[in-house]
Amino acid sequence: MNELQSLKELLAKPRAAQEVRDDGRHRLQRTIHGHGPVTRRRRTPWLAGALGLTAAVTIVIANLGTPAPHEPNSPPTTSTPRQVVLSADAVLLAAASSARNQPANGAYYRIATTMSSNKVRVPGKGYWIQRSVAKEVWISPADESWVIFQDLGWAPATDTDRAAWKADGSPASWRLKLRSGAFCRKAENNGAENLCKEQVATTTAGPRKAERGTPGIRRPxxxxSLGNYEITMDQVRRLPADPKKLRAQIKRRLxxxxxxxxxxTYEAGTGLILELPVSPAVMAAAYEMLAATPGVRSAGEVTDSLGRKGHAVTMGADGSKSIRNRTIIDPSTGLPLGTQTYRAKDGVVLGSETVTKIGWTNEQPDLP
Structure with missing residues (x-):
């Protein structure tokens, strides 16, 4: 039995004393960051019974240093990386271990993200652009929450596209016929493409705006939401910090x-991690629940839209084999770097949400 296998079994024991579980997580973290026993290039087996995963896909985790609390993927230290081969379940268990070290309370739970839309090819130019929107959600236990958002405008989608855009004279706007809806695509197929209105896409960012409440929710x-139902702060506080109980509660909501x-369940679990003001213990339980969800696979090291490197796990989007959802995790903090929806056949990212800050803070929202 290898080191990681024994650690996972140690963490999985339902009646293990807390100090034993803490010791197991500490040993797991030491292994990940190059301070413990390493079996080079050896795959950690999936736990067919306990974890229910379906394929032994390995990824490589490097020592990324020690970032500051609740700042995903802070710059690494100058220590020499030591690589350890881990499978997706081990990555999620490591994220769970790290997540427990995050702040457990504050004046607000802050979630700052940047969302990018599907890419659009500029007619006659050959490069792609996409629109981004910045969003900050500030959730207060005192029921005074805010959403601050800003349209960041359009920009080249990749470094290659940026080079082509510069060669095109770095235009600040484009006239595009945007095809974002199924109705529009159907109309085009029937020869009625004029129903897709031509719009001006610009690089200019819009003003910051703020609204009371949480996104899409008007009721105090x-x-x-979790599963198919809305959730209150009191219900969030009572979410179980046990992966099996958490899965059972999510199942009742589905x-x-x-x-x-x-x-x-995968989508609800990632939504819980990315969108709800949970405690570090509940975030850790959500990672452990994802590790036990059949069909979750490793996607290896992934670079997000901000150029940050993390390690990702994937699941088919709505059961699809052609479109997949990917959750990128900073293994040093256990915090999410974001999500991406991509085509399985070529890896092309169709849309993404990048997390820049997440967690409890005593800072106050900078309202426009």
Whole structure:
């Protein structure tokens, strides 16, 4: 039995004393950061019974240094990286271990993200651009929450596109016929492409705006949703810090999921990590729940839209084999760097949400 296998079994024991579990997580973290026993190039087996994962896909984790609390993927130290081969379940267990070290309370739970839309090819130019929107969600236990958002405008999608854009004279706007809806695509197929309105896409950012409440929620006390139902701050506080109990609660919130239960559980679990003001213990339980969800696979090291490197796990989007969802994790902090939806056949990213800050803070929102 290798080191990581024994550590996972140690963490999985339901009645293990807390000090034993803490020791196991400490040993796991030491292994990840190059301070413990390493079995080079050896795959950690999936736990078919306990973890229920379906494929032994390995990834490489490097020592990324020690970032400051609740700042995803801070710059690494200058220590020499030491690589350890881990599988997706081990990555998620490591993220769970690191997440427990994050601040457990504050004046607000802050989630700052940048969302990027599908890419659009500039007619006659050959390069792609995409629109981005910045969003800050500030959730207060005192029920005074805010959403601050800003349209960041359009920009070249990749470094290659940026080079082509510069060669094109770095235009600040484009006239595009945007095809974002299924109705529009259907109309085009019937020869009625004029229903897709031509719009001006510009690089100019819009003003910052703020609204009270949480995104899409108008009723007081609601801080988001979990599964098919809205959730209050009090209900978030009572979420179990146990992966099996957490999965059971999510299942109750997904009536009629049927064969899609695992896929939707993955989406609900990542949504919990990315969108709800949870405690470090509940975030850790969500990672452990994802590790035990059949169909979750490693995607190796991934670079997000800000150029930060993290390690990703994937699941088919709504059960699809052609479109997949990817969650990128900073293994040093256990915090999410973001999510991406991409085509399985060529890895092309169709849309992404990048996390710049997440967690409890005593800072105050900078309202426009």
């Amino acid at each position: 006390g609601i801080v988001g 009536p009629g999921a049927g064969k899609m239960l695992d896929t939707i």
